[in-house]
Amino acid sequence: MLVEVLGGRCLLVASKWDDLEQWMEGQRLPRGFELLREPDWVEQYVRKMMTKALPEAAGAMIGKGLATFSETRHFVLVKINLPEGYEREQLKLLVREDRLRLEGLPGGKNETIKLPKLVKPRVCETLLKNGLLRVKLKKRPTNRTYHEVDIRG
Template identity: 55%
Template sequence: MVKWDDMEQWMKKQQLPRGFEALKDTGWVERYVKSMMANAMPEKPAMPGSSNAETFETHHFIVIKWKLPRGVHPSSLRLFVREDRIRIEGLPEQKRETIELPKQVYPRVCRALCQDGVLQIKLRKKPFDRRYYETPIRY
């Protein structure tokens, strides 16, 4: 059983309001939780060069529209697909474009079309498996 004095000491260490003052103003709880979440979950770094890609998501597909840079001919492009991202090669100066996908996809089920200076990529999403699988426990 935790004594109230121990709780106040803990709250003092956490720089939280003392005693019943904590129950009057609940804003400190929100600030405390926000700071805990900000420290616990680091921001994901942005992928370089993926600013000109538009991503659309339907029930079964992910569609990406990527505008070709000037001077790039569609026949010089190479498209590589992974479960979590795509990579476009064949850009000027040996550059690559990497676009991270919002959901996992089947890499081999992909269609790409270049039309009017826009590369359109259609990827089939992997379904979310809700089944449980039993795993033996060692002891």
């Protein structure tokens, strides 16, 4: 759990999205609830609810401006401004299909960056120059084919 203080209020931010995703995969949901298996949809829904309830807190949850994104047809490009005092040898970049995790930042900190599109984690290029880390990730193609499923009844 992560606790942030915003404007005199304490905000409890759960960092358990992975646990939620695993739990949802194992659930048998009634017809029409398949959307709840999509972690991006759930995260967007929670973010909208937070924005309505606590607008200043929701703004802090969205990000602190560490990374900027751009997209081409086949790639997601991420530019990460590294904080002063980083050591190149200590940096470690971990890539998942929906986010990046940057470890070894000054003060032993780690940063998780949510990606705007799903990517192929093994297809990645990086370049570190003048405190700017550029990451080029290949987008994961969407599967637009239909699969026939047996209907019981």
